[in-house]
Amino acid sequence: MTLGLPEHLAGASLGRALTRAGHSAAAVCLLAAMAIAAASVVDGRAWGLPEPRASAMLVLLLLAAQAAAQAALMRWPNVTLTVVTLVVGGGVAFALTELIMQPGSDFESTNNAMLALPRVALVLLGGAGFGSRIAITWAALGWGIGEAATLLAVALNDAAAVDWSGAGVWVPNVTAAAALVIMTIVRTFDGISRRSAARQEAGLYRATQQTRELAIRHDYELRAIARLHDTALSHLIAVATAGSGPIAERLRSDIRHDLALIVGRDWAIDHADHEADDEVGQGTRRPASSARADAARGRSPLAASTLTATAADAAGTVDAEADTGPAPLADAIDVARHAGLEVHLSGDPSALRRIDPARREALEAAVAQCLMNVVRHAGVDEVEVAVGPGDSELTVAVVDGGAGFDVAGVPPDRIGLRTSIRGRIEQEGGTVQVWSRPGVGTTVLLSVPVEGVGR
Amino acid sequence: MxxxxxxxxxxxxxxxxxxxxxxxxxxxxxxxxxxxxxxxxxxxxxxxxxxxxxxxxxxxxxxxxxxxxxxxxxxxxxxxxxxxxxxxxxxxxxxxxxxxxxxxxxxxxxxxxxxxxxxxxxxxxxxxxxxxxxxxxxxxxxxxxxxxxxxxxxxxxxxxxxxxxxxxxxxxxxxxxxxxxxxxxxxxxxxxxxxxxxxALENEAALRTGIARSVQQGRVSVLSREVLPFLAQVMTADRISVADADRARELADALRRALRAGIESTWLDELASSTTAMRGVPVTVHDEAAAAARLRVEQRAAITALIVWLADERRAAAITIAFATPTKGESRITVTARPGAGALGRRDIDRFVAVARAVGLRGEVSSTGENIRVEFRHDA
Incomplete structure (x- = not known):
């Protein structure tokens, strides 16, 4: 999520919001005034005016005219309709004053509620444009035209009614003036406060971007860690513990195998390259697992010769189903076979083709690490791998009947489980569950979502 | 949302x-x-x-x-x-x-x-x-x-x-x-x-490519440049010498340390190292439990904005970010800034605290000696 609004959008956005606020208040004022007039039409009492029903009806019609102009302006905010609304509003203010302030009226001056409601609406008309200055200009025009129309109406009837000390019939409408003052303060304040907050706002926006980049960077660091752990660390330990003497052919072969996968490429670039491939739409993605499987095949094509009949059947089915691309889990099984482990594969490995290649790559790498853990720690020579496709999740279980371990007591330096297995799967939105007891064996359940794309 | x-x-x-x-x-x-x-x-x-x-x-x-x-x-x-x-x-x-x-x-x-x-x-x-x-x-x-x-x-x-x-x-x-x-x-x-x-999602692929290339300069990657040639040399040699075994042990230890440090680090460590490198203000993170990884994206943004602002224009001479062990379902993050050459006003920090509040980080600003201390609390 991004916090707040950038400065270049905030001004216009708040301007529109303030205009809509004015529109709403203006609409409520006009509707309320019309309702009051309608009530007088029905009731027959209209502020002491002669012919109350007719007068109230006339008031209602005048207010309806202003409401129509205001509605048109709200629907199509342009300069022409703004001017039309100002003219209509001025005319209504003039006519209403003539009507309401005639002899016998209960109102003592023009500073009254019935004149205030349409006058406030005229101040809040919200003309074309969203800037603070133009908004204040339209509002000031609305107030000025309304006040001038009221003054003119009073003066035409009786010049003596205009007393500049405020003792006459004409008295500036306080509510309309208050509406203008409030609007001016809000608009002016908004402009000033936005300017002072601008730099910090930009800082917040940049921080959001920076945070995202930091997360991606950390993600790649973890990928790098997992890849290095899988390839280099175990070989270094093997060399260190072997001591001086001839190199075991198996160690040499393992090192050659892993170096073939990583020399001349970069663990982090691999994934990015796939995404770039996607972008150009070549549709020939070659995930690292593909290269890895190719390398494995180069030495010993997948024949599943050491697999059980079940596993061989499954692998054969997979190959038959898909003419292109490596068989699912081929690389992981090949690595395990190379280490002398017999893998019993069950379930439907072809289900792995349903998930995003990047996610499949992560899943296969995690399975490979599970199998290597069996080789190193379980003390058994066979393992069960079961693939369980589901509607929303694909699950792979790696089960061995070996030494087992205390799950709660895994020392912090056991990087393989944390990074190469759990880290990889969780980065893809999946989960890892481990059940193990010393002397009983270990079951690792890897689940990843079927839908969506890998990271 | x-x-x-x-x-x-x-x-x-x-x-x-x-x-x-x-x-x-x-x-x-x-x-x-x-x-x-x-x-x-x-x-x-x-x-x-x-x-x-x-x-x-x-x-x-x-x-x-x-x-x-x-x-x-x-x-x-x-x-x-x-x-x-x-x-x-x-x-x-x-x-x-x-x-x-x-x-x-x-x-x-x-x-x-x-x-x-x-x-x-x-x-x-x-x-x-x-x-x-x-x-x-x-x-x-x-x-x-x-x-x-x-x-x-x-x-x-x-x-x-x-x-x-x-x-x-x-x-x-x-x-x-x-x-x-x-x-x-x-x-x-x-x-x-x-x-x-x-x-941002549309541009993520390009962003990831750029970041992936820059990650090659990271600590783990640099170490791999020593490890891989060594393994290649072992692969082609006839025998393993005592020196080779010692070197393998050294590299394994160094790699293990680097891997562990990498695993235990979070985005905040990345922020600290980049801020220290780019702005010359030392930023220290104490986060043994990697609690920073559990913060939401917008909470991370609020803290990042504060740290960057403190380091900008050398407002702070040094910054320390410490995560305390959660108690009663509440986690605490303390940011301590030692004033630097630039102006470090509490009122400005209050703005960041208010932003943090909006994303669920309840913050308080206080002064301890000449240092400014901001403590954020959030639901664990």
Missing amino acids: RGTIRMTQQEVDPLGGIAAVPLVGAGAIGTTTMAIALTWWHREEINSPAAAILAIALVAVAGLVAWVSALPARAPFTLERLGLVVLLALGGAVAEYVSTIGRDRYLYDDFGPLSVGLLLLALAPFCSWVALLVAGTLGAVVVAILGLGSAGPAVTAAPALSFALLNAVAVFAPAAAAAAYSASVVSETLAWQRRTNAV
Whole structure:
């Protein structure tokens, strides 16, 4: 999520919001005034005016005219309709004053509620444009035209009614003036406060971007860690513990195998390259697992010769189903076979083709690490791998009947489980569950979502 | 994410919310001034001076509560606070009605209903449009009833409904304006954020490629440049020498340490190292449990903004970020800044704290000696 609004959008956005606020208040004022007039039409009492029903009806019609102009302006905010609304509003203010302030009226001056409601609406008309200055200009025009129309109406009837000390019939409408003052303060304040907050706002926006980049960077660091752990660390330990003497052919072969996968490429670039491939739409993605499987095949094509009949059947089915691309889990099984482990594969490995290649790559790498853990720690020579496709999740279980371990007591330096297995799967939105007891064996359940794309 | 119905400008645009606080103060002062002025204006209609004074006091307290509740240090503004403000202001309207009962010639010069409306208007940046509309409607109903009661003594001959409507519009028009403002700001901000996030997702592939290349310079990658040639040399050699075994042990230890450090690091360590390198301000992180990884994206952004601001223009000479062990379901993050050459004002930091509050990080600023200390607490 991004916090707040950038400065270049905030001004216009708040301007529109303030205009809509004015529109709403203006609409409520006009509707309320019309309702009051309608009530007088029905009731027959209209502020002491002669012919109350007719007068109230006339008031209602005048207010309806202003409401129509205001509605048109709200629907199509342009300069022409703004001017039309100002003219209509001025005319209504003039006519209403003539009507309401005639002899016998209960109102003592023009500073009254019935004149205030349409006058406030005229101040809040919200003309074309969203800037603070133009908004204040339209509002000031609305107030000025309304006040001038009221003054003119009073003066035409009786010049003596205009007393500049405020003792006459004409008295500036306080509510309309208050509406203008409030609007001016809000608009002016908004402009000033936005300017002072601008730099910090930009800082917040940049921080959001920076945070995202930091997360991606950390993600790649973890990928790098997992890849290095899988390839280099175990070989270094093997060399260190072997001591001086001839190199075991198996160690040499393992090192050659892993170096073939990583020399001349970069663990982090691999994934990015796939995404770039996607972008150009070549549709020939070659995930690292593909290269890895190719390398494995180069030495010993997948024949599943050491697999059980079940596993061989499954692998054969997979190959038959898909003419292109490596068989699912081929690389992981090949690595395990190379280490002398017999893998019993069950379930439907072809289900792995349903998930995003990047996610499949992560899943296969995690399975490979599970199998290597069996080789190193379980003390058994066979393992069960079961693939369980589901509607929303694909699950792979790696089960061995070996030494087992205390799950709660895994020392912090056991990087393989944390990074190469759990880290990889969780980065893809999946989960890892481990059940193990010393002397009983270990079951690792890897689940990843079927839908969506890998990271 | 919640929709526009329950969200406020303060939540979606925290700096906009902070910027609006002085307007609440202005609204509170204006409303109180209006109450005093109009009470003086219609002083001849007052029956009960005590009730008139109470009315002014209640409106003033309502304004004060609104102002204090909107202060950045108390963010976010809650529905309960809105309810309290409306209740107090309505109390003022009722007290004013009582003060002039039977002698109120014109409703036009009554301040009670307008006080409720203006306070709702001032609180628009802090409340959702639904809350404002509901509060406005309820307030309008109450003052409409008071308007019916004022119909008898009024000098203008009009149906009682007119008086109810006149009182109601004084509350409802500002409330409608406030609701329209809130809805518009929230929907526009969320729409922009959705667009920004969509564009960010579209550009993610390119961003990842660029970052992946730069990660090659990372600590693990650099180490791999020593490890891989060594393994290649071993692969082609006939024998392993004692020196080879020792070198393998050294490299394994170094690699293990690097791997562990990499696993235990978080985005915050990346931020600290990049800030130290780019701005020359040492940033130290104490986060043994990698708690930073559990912060939400917007919480990370708020902390990043503060750290970058502190390091910018050398406002801080050194920054320490410490995560404490969660207690009672609450986690604590303490940012301590030693003042540097630039100006390090608490008021500026308060803005960041207010932003952090909007994303669920409750912050407090304090001074310990010459250092500035910001403590954030959040639900674990």
